Amino acid sequence: AQSVSQHNHHVILSEAASLELGCNYSYGGTVNLFWYVQYPGQHLQLLLKYFSGDPLVKGIKGFEAEFIKSKFSFNLRKPSVQWSDTAEYFCAVNGIRLQAQLWSRITSIKAAGNKLTFGGGTRVLVKP
Amino acid sequence: DTAVSQTPKYLVTQMGNDKSIKCEQNLGHDTMYWYKQDSKKFLKIMFSYNNKELIINETVPNRFSPKSPDKAHLNLHINSLELGDSAVYFCASSQVVAGGPYNEQFFGPGTRLTVL
Numbered sequence: 501a502q503s504v505s506q507h508n509h510h511v512i513l514s515e516a517a518s519l520e521l522g523c524n525y526s527y528g529g530t531v532n533l534f535w536y537v538q539y540p541g542q543h544l545q546l547l548l549k550y551f552s553g554d555p556l557v558k559g560i561k562g563f564e565a566e567f568i569k570s571k572f573s574f575n576l577r578k579p580s581v582q583w584s585d586t587a588e589y590f591c592a593v594n595g596i597r598l599q600a601q602l603w604s605r606i607t608s609i610k611a612a613g614n615k616l617t618f619g620g621g622t623r624v625l626v627k628p
Numbered sequence: 629d630t631a632v633s634q635t636p637k638y639l640v641t642q643m644g645n646d647k648s649i650k651c652e653q654n655l656g657h658d659t660m661y662w663y664k665q666d667s668k669k670f671l672k673i674m675f676s677y678n679n680k681e682l683i684i685n686e687t688v689p690n691r692f693s694p695k696s697p698d699k700a701h702l703n704l705h706i707n708s709l710e711l712g713d714s715a716v717y718f719c720a721s722s723q724v725v726a727g728g729p730y731n732e733q734f735f736g737p738g739t740r741l742t743v744l
Binding site: 588 | 661668669670671672673676684718720732733734735736737738
């Protein structure tokens with residue numbers, strides 16, 4: 501089973517401060533990693549994602565995240581936050597697994613492997 | 629041109645009632661999902677359908693029954709609503725790529741269900 505933990509539940513900082521949100525996952529195999537943001541009263545939007553390649557991923561709105569496989573981490577960073585970055589941030593993991601007995605059901609493997617497991621979220625409040 | 633839409637946006641109802649939430653995506657994706665976000669903002673998957681076939685069914689009470697009439701729609705019907713069902717329900721969709729990385733999931737605006 502896969503699990504995700506986000507260390508900080510609440511973060512309060514001032515505009516122009518740097519932000520780093522921790523995310524650790526528990527899964528022994530290949531993973532796809534995501535950071536989603538939920539602005540107040542809105543739906544989840546993708547900030548960035550990691551599938552493979554360069555472990556430093558750049559996303560929208562100046563966010564970036566670094567995948568450190570040895571630490572099972574995917575921390576989110578932004579050098580200088582703005583008031584508009586006030587939101588809830590969710591780390592999510594999709595563990596890719598192959599089940600030998602299901603090889604004949606490729607569709608099921610693909611879709612079942614697309615289950616996102618979310619962390620508990622970090623509420624970020626940026627003071628103007 | 630909303631990608632993933634849900635109706636209604638707000639739903640207030642009494643305990644014991646039966647209600648449905650509808651979801652539609654116009655992205656041409658083959659997989660759709662229902663997530664539940666509780667009052668502490670914790671998000672958990674409930675169901676996933678791929679090409680109208682139920683693929684993921686997490687530990688969800690039988691009172692919850694998803695229905696997918698076609699690839700673009702995934703509705704959620706809830707029988708005998710309970711206080712604990714109060715939450716925000718998010719629909720999502722994605723395209724599962726054969727042999728490749730799993731694409732991001734696109735989320736709908738959510739349906740805030742309040743059971744009184």
